[in-house]
Structures are given as structure tokens and as C-alpha cells.
Amino acid sequence: MQCKAVRLKNLSLPQIEEFVLGLGGKKFHARQIYKWIYQKRLSGFETMSDMPKSFRARLEACAGISKLESRRVLESKFGDAVKFGFELYESKHIAESVLLIDDNRRTACISSQLGCGLGCAFCETAKLGFIRNLTQEEILGQLIGINDYLFNKGDKLITNVVFMGMGEALSNFDNFRSALSVIMAEDGFNIGARRITVSTAGVVPSIERLMKEDLTIGLAISLNAWNNDLRNSYMPINRKYPIEQLVEIAKRYYHKTGRRVTFEYVLINGITDTAAAASALYKMLGGFPCKINLIPVNPAGSKEYGSPAEKLVERFSASLHSRGLAATIRRSRGQDIMGACGQLTAFMMNHSN
Template identity: 40%
Template sequence: MKNLLDYTLEELMLWMKENGESSFRAKQVISWIYKGVKDFNGMKNIPKSLTQKLEENFKIELPKIEEIYKSEIDGTEKFLLEFSDGNLIESVLMRYKHGNSICISTQVGCRMGCKFCASTIEGRVRNLTSGEILSEIIVVQDYIGERISNVVLMGSGEPLDNYDNVIKFLEVVSAEYGLNIGQRHITLSTCGIVPKIYELADKDFSVTLAISLHAFSDEKRKEIMPIANKYNIEEVLTSCRYFIEKTNRRVTFEYALVKGINDTKEDAKALSKLLKGMLCHVNLIPINEIKESSYKRSSKESIKDFSDILKSLGIEVTVRREMGSDINAACGQLRRSYIDTQKIGGE
């Protein structure tokens, strides 16, 4: 049985036509879903005959909230969500003055192997469908009873490693019939799968592209990120320039500061030289330490020095505000600790 959330309006219209129904019924059905109705019998203007067909062919599947952790520091809430196949993912709700933002996952696990990330320790289990990615937002919106206005694809998984489902998600989440979240309020974060960056640029979307850079040289980047063995920094930057040219959108470069690895004043100067002249912004990220990695967070002094040098050399920079540090809000930490606890409990 297919999950109706995996369907675009056009796909559902085609299904209606193929099953002897008027295509306008598709818009009625989808309208009910995004009004929060999760049962076909609750769709009041749908004929009984169509309701029966829908029940025979579709389900409206949403993940179950397994756990919720709320930060006592800043109110950030982390949701551990379980799909019907037992797989777990994480979504993080962050509240700001400008609205509610959600950081969502695109895969169960990840196969990119970045050394400071807990999501990737046991590899990728499977991709999420477009409807499953969408359902993260729906479930959290329903829970808080408020609209989510900003979306970041920066949770577990590499979005461009699940390209087709992510593109479909972007189309539906921003559609008027969908959640109607403007693409300018959506950020897609990637470790740098170069061919897919070109494909994304050609889509003519207005999403923000965020690149996990984390080093100024290929040698250093390879230490941190295995993807650097496939695509060098110049290839990544060239694809970013293409994205900027096609979309006229500023690219964000994420730079996770690791003590003694990439956080020196010389690193800052080299990074400034590398990015000079690009329509870009650098987001400095003090790493969240995980027990499986020896990487340590940079000192506050090193972070400030790094930021100051970038600013002095003409690079726009911010230091990411740490959210939910007391609830393991970094990618993959909650899922992994929960699974470990379940294993111990079952022994």
C-alpha cells in the first residue's frame, strides 16, 4: 500500500484519472491532508465510492514520536521519530524570534563518513522517501500546534545522496497545495557531491545551498571528510560558482572548528584567500564532541580569533549559535544513544 504523502498533486491527479475519478478530486484529498486530516473518512466532500478506493490503495503514514527531549537552556526540542519498519530518525525544532525552524533528516544513517558526525558511524540504512521527509515537519507541526516557517536539511543523511526524493520533497513542501514553505526559507546542506550540485543549480530552485567545507586544503579535508577523496576543493568551489551564477543565491560554507586540526590563525587566512571574491558566507560551527571520535572542540578564544580574521579579510562570517547542547542535539547523537540503550536493555 502506497503512502499518499509520497504523491505530488500531479501524480494524484493522474491516479484519479486512471481510476475513473475526476482529477479535481486530487486537490480535495491533498487539501484535507495538509489541513491535518489523517483519515479518509474525515474528508467530508469525498464520495463514499472514492473513499473506499483510497482506503484500498493508500495509507497516510506518519512516524510515531518515540521520544522528545527539550533543552532547559534554550527550549530546543529534539524528536526521535520511528517509522513503521522500526527505523529511527531525528528532527530538531528550534524556536527563534523570526519563527520556528526545523532541522530534518533525509536518510536513516549516512554513508559519507565525516569523522565528527555521529550519523555516519554505522553507515546508511536506507533513504527516506519524499513523503517521509515531509512527514517530519507535519508531525512536529501537529505536536506544537504552530506553523514551521524555516527548514534545514541538515539532520541525519546526505541530501544529495538521496537526490530524487529530496528534489520531490522540495517541490511539494514549497507548493501552495503542500506546506507552502517558501524555498528561500529552506537550506540544503551537503558535504559536496559535485555532479548533484550542478543538477540542483539547473533546477532553478531558490533554496540556500550550504557546503560542509571544514578545511582550506585537500590534504586537511581528506583527514576529516572521505568525500574529499572523490571531489577536490577546486571542483566543489567551481560547482558552487555555477550554482551562484544560475540562481544568484549566496552560498554558505560550513566550517566545523576542530581543536588543533583546522582552527589556527593560518587556517583562517588560508580560508579567506580561498573564498575571496565569491558571493558567500561562512558559518563557523563549534563541533559537538562525540565519544566515538577523538576530535575536540576549539576554545572560545580560537573561535573568536578565527572569526575576527575572516571579517578583517572581507569574508562574511557568523558563529553558529549552539542549540540544545544539553540534549545531544547534534546529528545522530540521540538516535545512536537510544539504540545503544535498547541493546543494553535487551541483553
């Protein structure tokens, strides 16, 4: 039989159903395949034992389900983070993902683009510029690879997913959205909306789309500044969607989904950790049920911006608390493996050995 290889992990369940019917299979075979791919993590059809042999042979000839190859795995010496580099299809780049390990949680922080076009000044990924969007298969492939790693260690599989790796997921909305359906599907990764978070630099129209589609995933907005002039200076997207619009849509998101929005706020010595900054944040966010994640700027992610001393970080956090704002200091894990915020880069494959 002559037919073109169809990448099944780029298809939705209804599309797989259509595909298997076209190959002379039954509709229910689609769901079986889906489970084999995402739950058993098979990379070939031969051992899909609940389907006829002749049908498996037709699949083998027409469809592809190979996995992303993991080119590098770096385990943090602290045992709480692992960084992966996955070789992408038909590309000289690899995409990076990080597994964060807590007592009960295994959180996969995954990439949605190669590089990023939004140009935030403190971010390593931004230095690559935008290379391309990851496909649905490449987004899901990172989760499959991380689950393979956990399974081989005899550990529990991924419990939480955050889109906070390379790229702006909401600028790759269609592939992000279709990957999300598989992540949430019972026969897919079966991870509920409450365990999924997307981080955005503030792509307002895509946040509107999330609300329209009744998705109740967590939303984290990288705020990082207490006024527009400052935010314009290191987050160019602010010229398009300024702070007032972000706060306004965050409030609507909360009312629509019942989920408190998280504002990520990078602490830069003498710039975002001042008394004036604390007052401005209170004016902006006071009385609105949200969370503020304080992230001391990562020294490797930014050469120009300095990280405040520990006691200044504590003092800033306390000043927000005293005003009734729910602020948490987020310590970047995985710094020893360059897996912390703002440190992910798409190493060229010929640099990865």
C-alpha cells in the same frame, strides 16, 4: 474491492490525480486530498468532508496516509530546540529531526537518510554507516509530525526547512527532490525556496542537478578544512570532489541563483582554527560573496577532536572579518538533547524506550 494500499505521500500531485481518476474520482479530488494530507495533516479519509462518501470509502480501501509515529520528543531545557524520533515504516530504526525555535522562525532540521555512507570523522551519524534512503513520505512525515507538535502547543507552524539532519540529502536526490516539490507547493507546506536550505558534504553532480532544475534553495557546503590533505583525512568524499571543485561550483551556484552559498566550517582546536587556516580561507574565498558559518566542533559528536576555547573562536572569527570575509559563529543549540550538529543517530527502536 481488492486493491493494493498505495501510499499517497510517496506520490506527486499528477500521480495522485492519475490514481483518483483510476478510482472513479475527479481530477480535482487530488488537490483536495493533497491539502487534507499536508495542511490539515489528516491520517484517514473519513473526515475529508468535501468529497463524496462512497469515494472516500474507496480511498480508505485502496490508499494509505497514516502518519509517522513520534516515539520520543525531547525538549531542550533552554526552550530553543526540540528533538523528535520518528518510527519509520517497516523498519526497526527511527529517524531523528530537530525543531529550532527563534522569535519568528520555526525551523525544522530533517533527515534524509538512515545513517550515512560518507563517513565524516567528526559525525555521530557516520558511525551507523549507510542503512537506507528515506522515502518521500518519510521525509515529509517528519514535517507533518513537527507541525502536529507545534499545532498542539498553539504555536505557529514550520516556517523554514533545513536538510541538515541524518544523511546526505543530495545522495538521495530523487526522494529529496520530490519531497521538495511538496514542501514548496502552495497546497502543500507552502514554504518558499528562500526558506529552504540543503546542506551537503559536496556531492558535486547533485549540485549541478539543482542548478539545472532552476531550484533557488539555499546551499550550505560543509567545507571544514583549509586544504585537501586535511579534508581528505576526515571527509573521505574530498578524494572525489576536492576543495577546488567545491569552490568553483559554489561560485557558479551563486551566479545562477543569486544566492550566497554558506560554507560550514568546523573549528577544531589547533587544526582548523590557526592563523594559517585563516589565510588559506581568505585565499580560497576572498572576494566571492559567500557566508562562512564557524561551528566549534561538537564535543559529543567527536571524541578525538577538541573544541577551541571561546576566545580562540572569537579570535578566528575576527581574523576572517578583518580580511573582509562574512563569518558568523554558529552556536549549536540543543546540545542537552543531543540535537546539535553531528549528534543525530538513528536509535534502534529497541533502544529507544
